[in-house]
Amino acid sequence: MRRPARLSPGSKAAVPVLLFLLVGFVAPLIAVIWFSFMPPRSFSLAAAPSLENYTTIFNSTSYISFLWSLVLAAATVVLLAVICFPISYGLVRVFGKWATLLTLLFTIPLFVSENIRLYGWVLFLIKNGVLLGSLDTYFGIELESILFTRTAILLGMVYVYLPFMLFPLTLGISMVPNETRDAAYDLGATRWQVFREVELPLSMPGVVIGFLLTFVLAVGAITEAKVLGGQRIIPVAQDIEIAFTYAQNWPLGAALSVLLMLVVGTLVLLALWRFDLDRFLGRK
Amino acid sequence: MPSKAQRLRHGLITAWTLAVVVFIYLPTLCITLASLTSSRYFQFPITKFGLDWWRKTFSSIEIRQLLSTSITIALCVTVVAVVIAFFGALAFARYDWRGRSIYQKLILLPIFFPQSVLGLALLLWFNALGLQMSWQTAVFAHLVWIVPVVTLVISIQVYSFDPALEEAAFDLGATRWQVMREVTLPVLFPGLFSGALFAFLLSWGNFPLSLYTTGADTTVPEYLYAKMVAGYTPGVPVLGTISTIGAAVLLIGGYALMLAMRRARRTVSE
Numbered sequence: 001m002r003r004p005a006r007l008s009p010g011s012k013a014a015v016p017v018l019l020f021l022l023v024g025f026v027a028p029l030i031a032v033i034w035f036s037f038m039p040p041r042s043f044s045l046a047a048a049p050s051l052e053n054y055t056t057i058f059n060s061t062s063y064i065s066f067l068w069s070l071v072l073a074a075a076t077v078v079l080l081a082v083i084c085f086p087i088s089y090g091l092v093r094v095f096g097k098w099a100t101l102l103t104l105l106f107t108i109p110l111f112v113s114e115n116i117r118l119y120g121w122v123l124f125l126i127k128n129g130v131l132l133g134s135l136d137t138y139f140g141i142e143l144e145s146i147l148f149t150r151t152a153i154l155l156g157m158v159y160v161y162l163p164f165m166l167f168p169l170t171l172g173i174s175m176v177p178n179e180t181r182d183a184a185y186d187l188g189a190t191r192w193q194v195f196r197e198v199e200l201p202l203s204m205p206g207v208v209i210g211f212l213l214t215f216v217l218a219v220g221a222i223t224e225a226k227v228l229g230g231q232r233i234i235p236v237a238q239d240i241e242i243a244f245t246y247a248q249n250w251p252l253g254a255a256l257s258v259l260l261m262l263v264v265g266t267l268v269l270l271a272l273w274r275f276d277l278d279r280f281l282g283r284k
Numbered sequence: 285m286p287s288k289a290q291r292l293r294h295g296l297i298t299a300w301t302l303a304v305v306v307f308i309y310l311p312t313l314c315i316t317l318a319s320l321t322s323s324r325y326f327q328f329p330i331t332k333f334g335l336d337w338w339r340k341t342f343s344s345i346e347i348r349q350l351l352s353t354s355i356t357i358a359l360c361v362t363v364v365a366v367v368i369a370f371f372g373a374l375a376f377a378r379y380d381w382r383g384r385s386i387y388q389k390l391i392l393l394p395i396f397f398p399q400s401v402l403g404l405a406l407l408l409w410f411n412a413l414g415l416q417m418s419w420q421t422a423v424f425a426h427l428v429w430i431v432p433v434v435t436l437v438i439s440i441q442v443y444s445f446d447p448a449l450e451e452a453a454f455d456l457g458a459t460r461w462q463v464m465r466e467v468t469l470p471v472l473f474p475g476l477f478s479g480a481l482f483a484f485l486l487s488w489g490n491f492p493l494s495l496y497t498t499g500a501d502t503t504v505p506e507y508l509y510a511k512m513v514a515g516y517t518p519g520v521p522v523l524g525t526i527s528t529i530g531a532a533v534l535l536i537g538g539y540a541l542m543l544a545m546r547r548a549r550r551t552v553s554e
Contacts, residue, residue, distance in 0.1 A: 032405045035408055111485035120311020128328060130317065220401055
């Protein structure tokens with residue numbers, strides 16, 4: 001169907017985006033990598049390169065932030081997979097014409113800044129807030145607030161990143177043809193077997209994208225810990241921010257960013273490299 | 285022939301989905317409630333309802349300035365993003381060319397990237413170039429993340445586009461420009477429209493990129509963040525509610541407009 005690449009109009013159409021990403025994405029990343037080799041506390045790119053920032057990081061307790069970010073992100077992914085799978089399944093197979101409305105409802109919060117929505121949770125969870133205030137006034141129950149605990153941070157992350165798991169998963173499940181499922185049932189497969197042998201493998205692209213996207217965004221999470229966690233955990237993104245702002249040590253922040261980019265980049269490249277996006281988005 | 289077990293399963297799925305919808309809107313509800321109190325501190329159940337804080341927010345010049353900065357940035361982002369992403373989407377989904385598969389993955393990288401780190405990277409880069417941070421640099425920063433998203437949104441429409449339509453127009457003697465204006469753009473319009481909607485709203489709600497790249501200018505999410513870290517004022521829930529309602533109205537309105545246009549076009553073609 002597509003025209004053969006004569007003058008290659010495709011590569012011509014790609015030029016604006018590629019140029020833009022070269023200036024807006026590749027160049028800044030190179031600037032960060034470059035900066036990470038500058039001597040501590042310098043603000044220019046002209047000094048002689050050194051590895052001092054990296055030795056500082058490896059001799060410090062920064063790995064705690066790294067571990068917390070990774071653990072929280074992994075927990076978020078697992079929880080969201082469990083929460084979202086039934087909904088995605090419902091959106092594709094159960095809700096029919098209501099699916100559009102529900103999708104719209106799940107989309108709206110994406111466009112409201114996450115710090116506002118997390119603040120809503122503060123109002124809900126805080127002492128004398130919506131939950132504890134009502135319990136106290138109407139039922140006479142007094143409970144401790146879970147605000148400013150690790151649970152609250154995890155709740156915030158699950159809440160913020162839900163759409164990023166839900167939509168890829170839904171797209172993945174809609175890739176499972178009905179005939180294949182029906183055939184499996186006709187051949188005597190149980191519900192569980194159909195899930196494990198047919199639905200899960202065929203919806204794998206969606207599962208991979210959903211897991212990856214959620215994990216990557218959650219590793220870089222910062223507001224959840226600040227707004228809901230009350231400094232209980234300092235995630236790595238906050239360490240980076242501190243280095244850039246209060247500490248005024250840009251090279252150290254850049255070195256931390258490079259390490260985070262390495263983790264994220266490796267994961268993304270490994271998962272995406274052999275991925276067929278045409279099939280996933282175009283569903284041909 | 286839905287069996288009893290199946291009906292039970294569907295019932296459970298529906299109940300779960302509704303519970304999650306409630307979970308999603310719970311904070312929004314709390315913020316709206318908090319904006320309707322007339323006391324200085326938030327306490328629940330609310331004893332004194334009132335619109336005092338709404339009045340105060342609307343008459344504040346500072347807030348108007350914030351809204352205008354946020355809207356200006358979002359509008360600039362929308363226009364530039366849709367133009368770049370339109371061509372990007374053609375390259376992504378319409379044409380077959382060498383390097384397309386790598387191109388498709390490159391486009392995704394800024395989306396699969398922690399935004400706070402991206403914001404800092406851009407700050408470093410602008411700084412190395414000797415640029416002063418302002419709302420213009422924020423427009424650029426937003427675009428780095430929003431152009432790829434909008435490219436994907438438009439691509440989904442491009443996938444369902446039949447290239448034979450363009451070829452037919454060429455065969456009938458249309459010029460390249462005519463084909464673009466009379467065939468390609470109208471057919472892809474729904475995709476461009478959703479792309480524009482996404483661009484505007486994502487820019488409107490963005491915080492991590494704005495935080496590092498706006499300089500002395502302040503957007504609504506930045507202002508709210510600064511206020512909520514500094515302590516409670518009821519102006520925060522008011523502005524938060526405005527921001528949420530604004531996004532919802534735009535999204536639902538845009539969706540309704542698109543349905544109406546689709547219906548209108550169907551009646552015309554019949």
